[in-house]
Amino acid sequence: MTARERRNLTLQIFIVPAIILIAVYLYYPIANTIYLSLFEIKNFNLDQRVFIGLTNYTKLFKDPTFWVAFRNTVLIACATIFVQMPIAFLLGDFLSNHVRKKHPHLEAWLLLALFFPIVLPTPVLAKSWRLFFVGLQGVGYGPFEWLTQKFGLTDLIINLFTTKSVLLLQELHTAIWVVIAIQTWARIGFNLLIYRSAILSISSEIYESAEIDGAGPWTRLFYITTPLTRNVINVTVILAILGVFQLFDMIWMLTNQGQPLNSTQVLATYMYTRAFIDLRTGYGSTIAIFILVTAVTLSLIQRWLFRESK
Amino acid sequence: MNIAQMKDLQKTSYTIIAVVITGIVLILNFLPVYQTITNSFKSVDDYNGAGLYAGRGGNVFLPPRKWTLSSFIYFFNVEGALRAYLNTAIIAVACVVLLELVGSFTALILAQYKVRFTDRVVQFLIGGQAIPLVMTILTTFLITRALHWLDTYQGAIIALTAQSLPFTIYIFHSYYLDLPRELLDAAEVDGASFWQVFSKITLPMSGSIVATIGILVFIEAWATYLIGLVILRKEQMHILSMVINNMEQSLQIRGPVFFASFVLFALPMFFVARWAQRYISSGMLAGAMKE
Numbered sequence: 001m002t003a004r005e006r007r008n009l010t011l012q013i014f015i016v017p018a019i020i021l022i023a024v025y026l027y028y029p030i031a032n033t034i035y036l037s038l039f040e041i042k043n044f045n046l047d048q049r050v051f052i053g054l055t056n057y058t059k060l061f062k063d064p065t066f067w068v069a070f071r072n073t074v075l076i077a078c079a080t081i082f083v084q085m086p087i088a089f090l091l092g093d094f095l096s097n098h099v100r101k102k103h104p105h106l107e108a109w110l111l112l113a114l115f116f117p118i119v120l121p122t123p124v125l126a127k128s129w130r131l132f133f134v135g136l137q138g139v140g141y142g143p144f145e146w147l148t149q150k151f152g153l154t155d156l157i158i159n160l161f162t163t164k165s166v167l168l169l170q171e172l173h174t175a176i177w178v179v180i181a182i183q184t185w186a187r188i189g190f191n192l193l194i195y196r197s198a199i200l201s202i203s204s205e206i207y208e209s210a211e212i213d214g215a216g217p218w219t220r221l222f223y224i225t226t227p228l229t230r231n232v233i234n235v236t237v238i239l240a241i242l243g244v245f246q247l248f249d250m251i252w253m254l255t256n257q258g259q260p261l262n263s264t265q266v267l268a269t270y271m272y273t274r275a276f277i278d279l280r281t282g283y284g285s286t287i288a289i290f291i292l293v294t295a296v297t298l299s300l301i302q303r304w305l306f307r308e309s310k
Numbered sequence: 311m312n313i314a315q316m317k318d319l320q321k322t323s324y325t326i327i328a329v330v331i332t333g334i335v336l337i338l339n340f341l342p343v344y345q346t347i348t349n350s351f352k353s354v355d356d357y358n359g360a361g362l363y364a365g366r367g368g369n370v371f372l373p374p375r376k377w378t379l380s381s382f383i384y385f386f387n388v389e390g391a392l393r394a395y396l397n398t399a400i401i402a403v404a405c406v407v408l409l410e411l412v413g414s415f416t417a418l419i420l421a422q423y424k425v426r427f428t429d430r431v432v433q434f435l436i437g438g439q440a441i442p443l444v445m446t447i448l449t450t451f452l453i454t455r456a457l458h459w460l461d462t463y464q465g466a467i468i469a470l471t472a473q474s475l476p477f478t479i480y481i482f483h484s485y486y487l488d489l490p491r492e493l494l495d496a497a498e499v500d501g502a503s504f505w506q507v508f509s510k511i512t513l514p515m516s517g518s519i520v521a522t523i524g525i526l527v528f529i530e531a532w533a534t535y536l537i538g539l540v541i542l543r544k545e546q547m548h549i550l551s552m553v554i555n556n557m558e559q560s561l562q563i564r565g566p567v568f569f570a571s572f573v574l575f576a577l578p579m580f581f582v583a584r585w586a587q588r589y590i591s592s593g594m595l596a597g598a599m600k601e
Contacts, residue, residue, distance in 0.1 A: 008423040011504055018416040018435060018475060025472030026438040029449030036448070044452070087331055094328040114332070117339055119579045119586050121533030123551040124572045127558070128342035135370060136558070136565045143345060143371040185338050214313040216320025246442040249535045253555055268444040275448055276540065285448060292445045 030292065033285045041281035049282070056286040065262050066287070069270040072176055076183055076266065077244040081237060084184045085191055089233070092195030093221050097207065111196070115189030122186075126253035129182050133169040144168075175255060175264050183250055187243075191236055198232040199225055234306045238299045245295040248272065267291050346576075349569035351377045357565040370565075381570035388567065393546055394553040395574070397463075401549065402531040404467045406524050409478045412471070413523065414516065415508055417482030422494055423504070432483065438476035443536060446473075451540045461544040469537050474530065478523050485519045486512065522589040525582055532578060550575050 037056055039049040060066055091114060100107040117125060135142025148154045148166050158164070163171040169178045202225065210220055226233070248268040251258070258265035258273065265273065267287060275284020352374040355361035359368035369375060386392050420432050450469050459465030489512065497507050513520070535551040542548060548556075554575060557568055579586075 005425070007504075008425050011419050011423045012425060015416045015419050015431065018412055018479065019431065021412075021468070021472040022435055022438045022475055024453065025450060025469060026441045026446060026476070027434075028453075029446035030441065032449045032452070033445065044455075046452070087335070090328060090331060091335065094324075094332065098325075098328070110332070113339065114335055117342075119529060119582065120576050121551065121579065123533060123535060123554050124346070124576050125342060127554055127568075128346050128572060130558075131565075131568070132342065132345055136568065141368065141370065146371050185335070188335060214317050216317040217324035218320045221324075242440065242442065246444045248444060249533075249551070252535075256558070271444055272447075272536070276451075281448065288445045288448060291442065295442060296440070 033288050033292075036282055037285035037289050039282045043279045044281055046281075052282070056283050059283070060286050060290065065265060066270060068262060069265040069267050072179075072264065073244060073247075073266045075176070076180055076247065077241060079180045079184045080187065080240045080244060084188055085233070085236065085240070088188050088191035089195050089226075090221075091188070091192050092199050093225055095192075096196050096199045097220070097225070098217070111192075115192055117186060118189040118193075122249045123253055125186055126182075126250050130169065130254050130256070133178060134167060169255070170260055172260050172263050175260055179251060179254055179264050182254060183247065186250060187240075191240075194232060194236055195229065198229045202228050230306075234302070238302055241298045241302065242295050245291050267294075345371070346569050346572045348373050349566055350381055350573045351379070352566045353378045353380060354564040354566055381564075381566035382574065384564075384567050385570045385574060388553075388557075388571075390545055390548060391553060391571070394548050394550050397542070397547060398532060398550045400463055401466050401470065401534075402528055404463070405470045405474070405531040406527050408467065408471045409474055409527050410520055410523060413475060413478030414482050414513060414520070417479050418486050418508055418512055419504075420479070421483050421486035422489060422491070436476050436480045436483070439480065443473060447536060447540055450537070454541050460541060461547045463547075465541045466537055466549075469541060470531055470534060473537070474527050478527070481519055481523060482516065485516055489515075521585070525586050525589045529579065529582065529586065 036049075038051060038053060040052045040056075041049045095107050095111055095114075099110060132142055133144045135145065145166050148157055154166055157166050157168075161168065161171070161174050163174055165171065168174040206224055206228075207220060210224055215223070244266075246268055247266055251264060251266050252269050252272070255264040257277075258269050262270075262273075268291065271284050271287040271291065274280050274287060349357060349370070352369065353376060355363050356369050356375050363369070363375065416435075420428055420435075454460055454465045454469065457465070459468070493511065494507055497511055502510070533551060534549070535555070538549040538552050542552070550571075554568075554571055557571065
C-alpha cells in the first residue's frame with residue numbers, strides 16, 4: 001500500500017457522518033416502514049404491537065377514502081404533466097426564443113414576475129388562496145365571493161358547477177378541482193426555469209437556418225425545441241411524479257386537512273391523517289409503502305418508455 | 311396556402327396564445343400577492359366592516375381605506391409569534407451551515423481521495439434523493455423519539471439536514487470531480503494537510519456552489535412544515551409555517567394580522583428572489599440532469 005492509498009483510506013473516516021445520517025434517516029425508514037406495516041400499532045405504542053400479517057394491505061384496498069386519495073393524486077399528476085408542463089414549456093420557449101431576442105430587459109423582468117411564486121413559502125401560497133376562496137371567520141365572505149357578487153357572476157357559477165354556494169373550496173364535488181388548479185399553477189415557475197435554461201442552451205444557428213427555410217414558431221417548437229430538450233422533459237416528468245406523491249403542505253393547508261369530508265385528501269395527507277391523527281401507525285406505514293412502490297414503479301415505467309422511443 | 315402565409319399564420323397564432331397564457335399566469339401570480347400586501351396594511355375594522363366602517367361591509371379585496379402598520383405590530387404581540395420567527399431562523403441557518411460543511415468535505419473526499427469502494431458509496435449517498443419524505447416521516451418521528459430529541463432544535467435540524475444531504479453531496483461532488491488534480495498535488499507537496507486543502511483551497515474555490523446550496527436549502531428549510539409538525543409539538547418550539555396554519559383556527563386572530571404574518575414569513579424570500587433565479591436554474595438543472 002502506497003502512502004497515498006493509506007492517507008486516502010484514513011480520510012474515509014470523515015465520510016462516516018454523512019453515511020450514518022443518510023442510512024439512518026433515509027434508508028432505514030424503508031425497512032422499518034415495511035416491518036411496521038405488518039402490525040397493528042396504536043398510539044405509537046411499539047411495545048404493544050400485534051402481528052397481523054398482510055391484513056393492513058387488504059384493508060387498504062377496501063378503504064374508500066384511500067381510493068379517493070389515490071384518485072386525487074392521479075388527477076394532480078395528470079394536471080401537472082398535461083397542463084402545467086406544456087404551459088411552462090410554451091412560456092420557456094416564448095421567453096427564450098422570442099421575447100429575449102427583441103427585448104432582453106423585458107424578458108428578465110417577465111421571467112421574475114412569472115417564476116417568483118416558487119420562491120415564496122408554500123404555507124403562504126396555500127393560506128393566501130384559501131383565504132381568497134373561503135374568507136376568514138368574522139367577515140363572512142372572501143374576495144372570490146365578493147368579486148362574483150360585484151360582477152354578478154354568482155348565479156352563473158352556481159349553475160355552472162351545480163353547487164349550493166360560490167364557496168367552491170368548501171363544496172364537496174368542486175373542492176378538488178380548485179385544489180388541482182392551484183397546485184398546477186404553483187409549480188409552473190419551477191418548470192419554466194428548468195425549460196428556459198435548457199432551451200437557451202440550444203444553438204441559435206439551428207433556429208436561424210430553420211427560420212430561413214420558412215419554419216414558423218409552432219414548427220420550430222415541435223420539431224426543434226421539443227426533440228432537443230427531450231432529456232430535460234423526461235427528467236422533469238420523473239421529478240413531477242415523485243413530487244406529486246409527496247405533496248403534503250399545499251393540500252393540507254389549502255383544504256384544512258383534506259376537507260370537506262376527506263374529498264381532497266391525497267396519499268401523503270391521508271398517510272399523515274391515519275398515522276399521526278388517528279394514531280394508527282401500522283396502517284399509516286401501509287399507505288407510506290404504497291406511496292413508495294407506486295412512485296418508484298411509475299418513474300421506472302416512464303424511464304423505460306423513454307428508452308424504447310430513443 | 312404557401313409557405314410564407316403559413317409562417318405568418320403560425321406567427322400570429324403563436325403570439326396570441328403565448329401572450330394570453332403569459333397574461334393569465336401573471337394575473338394568478340399577482341392575485342395572492344396583491345391580496346396579502348393590501349390586506350396586511352388594513353385596520354381590523356376596515357377588513358371586517360366594523361366600528362368606523364360598520365354597515366359598509368367588510369373590505370376584503372379593495373385597497374385599504376386607511377393604511378396602517380398596526381397588524382405588523384400586533385403580530386409580534388401574538389403569543390409565540392416572535393419565538394416562532396426565532397425558531398425558524400435558528401433551524402434554517404443551522405441546516406444551511408451543517409449541509410455546506412458536511413456536504414462539501416464529504417464530497418471532496420469522495421471526488422478526489424478515492425479508495426476502492428468509493429463509487430458504491432457515492433451511489434448509495436446520492437441515491438437517497440429518491441426516497442420521499444412522506445415515506446420516511448413516520449420512522450423519523452420514532453428515531454427522534456428514541457433519541458429523546460422531540461421538541462428540540464437538534465431533532466428538527468438533523469432530520470432536515472439528512473433530507474437535503476444527498477442533493478448537497480451530489481452538487482458538490484460533481485463540482486469537485488472537475489478540480490485539476492495538479493492543484494491538490496502541489497498543495498500536498500508543500501506539506502498542506504487535507505483540512506488545509508479543504509479550507510484554504512477547495513472551499514474558497516467553490517463559492518458559486520456554496521451560494522447555490524445555501525439559497526436552495528434556506529428556501530426549503532425556512533418553509534418546512536411536515537418535519538416541524540411531527541417533531542416540534544410543544545407550542546414554544548413551533549415554527550412559522552405551523553403558527554400560520556394554526557392561526558386560522560384561533561378566533562382572536564383578526565384578518566389583517568393573518569396577512570401581516572404572511573408578509574413577515576415571506577420577507578426573507580424577497581431578498582433572495584433575484585439570486586434564486588440563477589441558482590435554481592443552474593442547481594435544479596444540474597440536479598435534474600444527473601439521471
